Amino acid sequence: MSNLGSNGSSESVESVTIAPNALFQPQYCHDSGRIRAFLRLSRIATDDTIRQHLNEIKQRDCESYLVRKIFPQWEARSELIDYCFKYSKNLRNSTSQGKAVPKAVNLPSSNVQENETSIEEQFDLRTDPYAYKSHQQQLESQFTHCDMIDNWIKNEQSVEQILRQETIKVFNDKCYQKDWTKDIQKFR
Incomplete structure (x- = not known):
């Protein structure tokens, strides 16, 4: 969200310093566009x-710029990425837990009749014979959503790793008075 100033150079990047709190909601993990x-x-x-910004600052200001x-x-x-990672993990x-056949798996008894009864108690199959199947489809859909969230998270984590490595290289090239790798690794 870098704005161009009247002289054509980039102004301060302070307008995008923290993730807006509004983005820390599960709906945005599912629909990751925002x-x-x-x-x-x-x-x-x-x-x-980074190259343009480092060209605009003095050598002595490198550490301040980094921090x-x-x-x-x-x-x-x-x-933000970690929030969605944790959300997906919890989901x-x-x-x-919901996918396990209710009570049937956890019962010590091997009585099949008892297991069928517990399924019928949770899903009244007499009034809605498709309730259990519908529930299973809903759980499968949730797993699909988890997979989608996990995929975009892995992609964004990879992008972050690559960008940070490149930023470290550029930073070490432009601000060569110090090896910044250790400082940057402390951040991680």
């Missing part, structure tokens, strides 16, 4: 334009 837009804008504001501009962006992106766990 989160991915934030990630893209944050990357444009920092990592994608005030780069690290907050990385942290905001990581928090998968609760779906897994």
Whole structure:
């Protein structure tokens, strides 16, 4: 979300320093468009334009730039990705618990009649013979959503890793008075 100033140079990237709290909602983990837009804008504001930003600052300001501009962006992106990772993990766990045949698996008795009764008690198959099947389809759908969330999360984590490696290289090239790798690894 880097704005061009009147002189054509990039202005401060402070407008995209933290992930908006509104994005920390499960609905945005399922439909990741808004989160991915934030990630893209944050990357444009920092990592994608790091060379230009480092050309504009003095050597002595490298550490300040790293701490005030780069690290907050990385942290905001990581928090948002981690939020959806944890959400997906919790959704998968609760779906897994719901997928087990109710009470039938956990009963020590091997009486099949008892197991069938517990299924019928939870799903009144006399009034709705498709209730159990519908429930299973819903759980399968939830697993599919978990897989979709996990896939975009893995993709974004890979992008983050690549961008951070490139940022470290550029930072070490432009701010060569110090090896920044250790400082950057402390952040991780």
